[in-house]
Amino acid sequence: MPRGQKSKLRAREKRRQARSEAEALQGAQAIAAEEEGPSTSSSPLCGGAKSQDEERPSTSQAPPTTDRSARSPLDQKAVLLVQFLLRKYNMKESITKADMLKYVIKKYKNHFNEILKRASELMVLAFGIDVKEVDPIRQYYALVSKLNPNGDVRLTDEEISPKTGLLMTILCVIFMKGNCAAEEDIWEVMNIMEIYSERMRVMYGDPKKLLTQDLVREGYLEYRQVANSDPPCYEFLWGPRAHAETSKMKILEFLAKIHDTVPNAFPSWYEEAMRDEEERARVRIAALFRTSAVASGHSRVNSSNSAHR
Structure with missing residues (x-):
């Protein structure tokens, strides 16, 4: 040809x-x-x-x-x-x-x-x-949750759920909105996703209950009243479980995949995600030092006790 x-x-x-x-x-x-x-x-x-800003890649x-x-x-x-x-x-x-x-x-x-x-x-x-190759020799693959602190543990029966994809989307919106998204911003996204359509209601149940109660109770989201708002306004933040089980970088990778690009195509969010990764690394290192110090202290105590027997 x-x-x-x-x-x-x-x-x-x-x-x-x-x-x-x-x-x-x-x-x-x-x-x-x-x-x-x-x-x-x-x-x-x-x-x-x-x-x-307007430099973001667009998708049709x-x-x-x-x-x-x-x-x-x-x-x-x-x-x-x-x-x-x-x-x-x-x-x-x-x-x-x-x-x-x-x-x-x-x-x-x-x-x-x-x-x-x-x-x-x-x-x-x-x-x-994710679909990941877990055994290159035998060419075996596994389904791996994006909401996974280690990123290498296979899904449990409960984890493969459309709720996970929705949660990733909501966490991404919160991140993009400066780590705190107004309730109306979340509902706007939900409407675009047609979560309120009859078919989606059958699949998700009550979307408002899912976001304001279920995912809050599970620790993935925080839903709170905006201070001094009258009439009351509400906002969403990441919950403690979201912070523990995923990261800003993973969420940015999720966003980049949607746009068929790479995380650093979103410079300010990428910089924030990198700072978050560095802070997480410092916390892990500090925890290792504390663990090492405790173990060393126990070892000295045991050695001292043995010497006095």
Whole structure:
């Protein structure tokens, strides 16, 4: 094939991929609803990210559709792979590359890495979980929670939930709003995500109760009245469990993935996330020193007791 024609085909495929990105996520959510229950949409943060300044990367979103013909073959395979991964997880079966190739990828095996990449992005956006290779030799994969302090522990039965993807989105909005988001900002995002639609209500239950009671009780969010507000206004902050189980850098990585970019594409947020990482490192080091000092003290006491026996 002539070089010029190949370039045109690649450009056409890129345009088709951009147009179908939202539809692919919509399809993944529909499949997830059949397999797991509902999932979340990635759209609200696309607009929210622009609030830092106009240098933010933008993403276009086509109208939601269920027409599979509108998606590229690779996107269709990515959506099917999401379904396959969820089914494997629910059945507590190992996830292997061989099975993905045999039952999903099939004749598109030369595009395995790209299909897996797209499916992994959908899993992050819909559920807040990563697909990671945990055994390169046997090519085994695992689903790993983004809300995980170590980042290398497999999901438990409770963790694979559309609530995780929604929580990641809300934590991201709070971070973007200066670590404290007004209640109306959160509801605006929820409305964009169509959380109040009948289908979403069936999947999430009462969204206001989920955010102002359930996630507060679980320690992921703090919901408080703004001081001296009359009539009363309320705001959301990260709860202690969110601080313990994730970080600003992980949330920024989540945002960057939505925009198909890297965390340092958002300079001021990236600087804040880096400062947060440094502070976390200092806290961990201080804790290690305290632990070491306590252990050393116990050792000296034991040695002294032994000497006097």
